[in-house]
Amino acid sequence: MVRSAEERSTPLPDSDRILTPGATEFLAGLHSAFGARRDELLAKRSERRAEAARTGRLDFLPGTAEVRSADWRVAPAPADLTDRRVEITGPTERKMAINALNSGARVWLADLEDANTPHWDNVVGGQVNLYDAVRETIELTTPEGKRYKLKPGRHATIVMRPRGWHLDERHLEFDGRPAVGALVDFGLYFFHNAKELLERGSGPYFYLPKMESHLEARLWNDVFTHAQRELGVPHGTIRATVLIETIPAAFEMEEILYELREHASGLNAGRWDYLFSVIKYFRDAGEDFVLPDRNSVTMTAPFMRSYTELLVRTCHKRGAFAMGGMAAFIPNRRDQDVTAKALDKVRDDKNREAGDGFDGSWVAHPDLVPVCQEVFDGVLGDKPNQLDKTRDEVSVTADDLLNVSATPGSATDAGLRAAVDVGVRYIASWLGGNGAAAIHNLMEDAATAEISRAQVWQWVRNGVVLDTGATVTAELVREVLAEVRKELDGLAHLDAAAELFDQVALADDFVDFLTLPAYAKID
Ligand SMILES: CC(=O)SCCNC(=O)CCNC(=O)[C@H](O)C(C)(C)COP(=O)(O)OP(=O)(O)OC[C@H]1O[C@@H](n2cnc3c(N)ncnc32)[C@H](O)[C@@H]1OP(=O)(O)O
Ligand SMILES: O=CC(=O)O
Numbered sequence: 001m002v003r004s005a006e007e008r009s010t011p012l013p014d015s016d017r018i019l020t021p022g023a024t025e026f027l028a029g030l031h032s033a034f035g036a037r038r039d040e041l042l043a044k045r046s047e048r049r050a051e052a053a054r055t056g057r058l059d060f061l062p063g064t065a066e067v068r069s070a071d072w073r074v075a076p077a078p079a080d081l082t083d084r085r086v087e088i089t090g091p092t093e094r095k096m097a098i099n100a101l102n103s104g105a106r107v108w109l110a111d112l113e114d115a116n117t118p119h120w121d122n123v124v125g126g127q128v129n130l131y132d133a134v135r136e137t138i139e140l141t142t143p144e145g146k147r148y149k150l151k152p153g154r155h156a157t158i159v160m161r162p163r164g165w166h167l168d169e170r171h172l173e174f175d176g177r178p179a180v181g182a183l184v185d186f187g188l189y190f191f192h193n194a195k196e197l198l199e200r201g202s203g204p205y206f207y208l209p210k211m212e213s214h215l216e217a218r219l220w221n222d223v224f225t226h227a228q229r230e231l232g233v234p235h236g237t238i239r240a241t242v243l244i245e246t247i248p249a250a251f252e253m254e255e256i257l258y259e260l261r262e263h264a265s266g267l268n269a270g271r272w273d274y275l276f277s278v279i280k281y282f283r284d285a286g287e288d289f290v291l292p293d294r295n296s297v298t299m300t301a302p303f304m305r306s307y308t309e310l311l312v313r314t315c316h317k318r319g320a321f322a323m324g325g326m327a328a329f330i331p332n333r334r335d336q337d338v339t340a341k342a343l344d345k346v347r348d349d350k351n352r353e354a355g356d357g358f359d360g361s362w363v364a365h366p367d368l369v370p371v372c373q374e375v376f377d378g379v380l381g382d383k384p385n386q387l388d389k390t391r392d393e394v395s396v397t398a399d400d401l402l403n404v405s406a407t408p409g410s411a412t413d414a415g416l417r418a419a420v421d422v423g424v425r426y427i428a429s430w431l432g433g434n435g436a437a438a439i440h441n442l443m444e445d446a447a448t449a450e451i452s453r454a455q456v457w458q459w460v461r462n463g464v465v466l467d468t469g470a471t472v473t474a475e476l477v478r479e480v481l482a483e484v485r486k487e488l489d490g491l492a493h494l495d496a497a498a499e500l501f502d503q504v505a506l507a508d509d510f511v512d513f514l515t516l517p518a519y520a521k522i523d
C-alpha cells in the first residue's frame with residue numbers, strides 16, 4: 001500500500017510526470033523485494049562496528065579469500081563510459097544541471113547524495129531535471145531573464161548518485177513504513193529513463209555511496225537484476241561505480257567488485273567520507289586513531305596513500321576504472337588569488353592521481369574542468385584510460401590501511417574553531433535546502449561536515465590537548481559554539497543548526513550520520 005506526499009501536502013509542480021502510477025508500482029515492487037534485506041544489512045553494520053571498537057582492528061575477510069585469488073574481470077565498459085578523465089559533480093538543481101552537462105567534463109555525477117538536501121522538492125525536482133536532461137530538453141529562464149539551455153554537440157554522460165542505504169524517504173510509504181531513500185532515487189531514475197538512455201546510445205549509470213560491505217553490494221546487484229527484468233531491459237545494461245568511502249569497505253574492494261561484476265564500472269576514492277568513516281569507526285579506540293586538524297590530513301598521509309594505492313591496484317587487476325576524488329578548493333570568479341590557489345591545489349592533486357594510475361577524477365566546479373583535463377590528457381595521450389597500468393608492485397596490508405597514527409599534523413585551537421564554524425554554517429545551509437556550499441573558499445558538503453563534527457566528538461572523547469595547552473572538553477566546545485553563534489547572527493536556520501551541531505558533536509551516543517537527525521527537522 002502506497003501513500004504519497006501528494007495526499008499530505010500541496011503537489012509540487014511537474015511531480016505528476018515523476019510520481020506516475022507505474023513508477024509508484026515499480027517502487028512498491030522494489031520495496032517488497034528488498035526493504036527487509038536493507039534493514040538487516042543496516043543492523044549488521046552496527047555489529048561489525050562494535051566488534052572493531054572492541055578489538056581496535058579490521059581485517060581482510062578470511063571467508064572470501066577465494067574471490068581475491070580467483071581470476072575474474074568486470075564487464076567491459078560501454079562506449080560512453082570508456083573515457084572518464086574528467087567528471088564534474090553537483091546537485092541536480094536545474095541551472096547547475098545544465099551547466100554541468102555543458103561543462104566539457106566527460107561525466108556529470110548528478111548528485112542526490114552528499115551535495116543534496118533531501119527536501120521533497122529537491123528529491124522530486126531533481127528527478128524532473130534528470131528526466132529533461134536525459135531527453136536533452138532541459139532549459140531554464142531565471143527570474144532575471146538569463147536563459148540556459150544545452151549547447152549543441154556532446155554533453156557529459158550522466159551518472160546518477162542515489163542516497164546511501166541508511167536514509168529513509170518519509171514522503172512515500174510502503175506497507176506502513178517510510179520508503180528507502182536509495183530505492184526511491186534509483187527506482188524513479190531507472191523507471192523513467194533506462195529505455196530512453198539506451199535508445200540514445202547511453203545507459204542507466206550509477207554511483208553507489210557509503211557502502212560498508214560486499215553484502216550491501218550484493219543487495220544492489222540484486223536490485224539491478226530485478227529492475228532490469230521488471231522493465232524488460234537487458235541484464236547487464238546498468239553500470240555502477242562504487243565509492244570506497246568507508247573503512248570497512250576498503251577491506252572488501254575485490255569482493256564488492258565481484259558481487260557487482262556484471263554491472264560494475266569501477267571504484268571511486270571518496271576521500272571525505274572515508275576520513276569521516278575512519279574517525280567514526282575508531283572514535284573511541286584511543287589516541288592511535290586521533291586525527292589532527294582536518295586541513296592537515298592530506299592524501300599523502302600514509303593511511304590515505306595506502307587506501308588509494310590499493311584502490312588503483314584492485315581496479316586495474318579486475319578491468320575496472322579507478323576514479324579519483326574531490327580536491328575541496330573552489331575557484332572564485334571575483335577573486336583571482338583564490339582562483340589561482342585553487343587551480344594550483346587541484347593541479348597538484350590531479351597530478352598525483354594521474355601518476356598513480358587513476359583513470360580520471362572529480363571536480364566540483366566548471367572552472368576546474370580544464371585543469372583536470374590537461375593533467376589527464378598529459379598522462380593518457382591517445383588512450384581513453386590507463387587500465388593497462390596494473391600497478392602489480394603495490395602491496396597494502398591491513399596495518400597500512402589502519403596506520404592512522406603516522407599522520408603528520410597537530411590539533412589546534414584554530415582547527416577546533418574551524419570545525420565548529422564550518423559544521424554550523426553547513427548544517428544551516430543543508431536545513432535551508434542547499435546541500436553543497438562554498439565556505440571560506442572550500443567546497444563543503446555532507447561528507448566534509450561529517451568530518452568536522454566527528455572530529456570534535458573524537459577530540460572530546462580522547463581529551464585531546466590543543467596547541468594552546470587547553471584540553472578539548474564539551475564545555476570548551478560549547479564556549480566556541482556560543483562565539484560562532486554570535487559571529488553568525490542573522491544566518492538563516494542558525495538556532496536549529498547550532499542545536500544539531502551540539503547533538504552530533506557532543507552527545508554521548510555518537511549519531512551515525514548527521515543527516516539522520518537533520519532530516520527530522522526539515523519539511
Ligand atoms: C565529498 C563529495 O561527495 S564531493 C561531491 C559532492 N559535492 C558537490 O558536488 C559540490 C559541487 N559544487 C558545488 O555545488 C558548487 O561548486 C559550490 C556550491 C561549491 C559553489 O557554487 P557557487 O557558489 O554557485 O559557485 P560560483 O558562484 O563560482 O559558480 C559560478 C557558476 O558555475 C556554476 N557551478 C558551480 N559549481 C557547479 C557544479 N558543480 N556543477 C554545475 N555548475 C556549477 C554555478 O551554477 C554558476 O553558474 P552561473 O554563472 O550560470 O550562475
Ligand atoms: O563522496 C565523496 C566523498 O569524498 O565523500
Ligand SMILES: [Mg+2]
Pocket residue numbers: 114209243245270272273447
Ligand atoms: Mg561521500
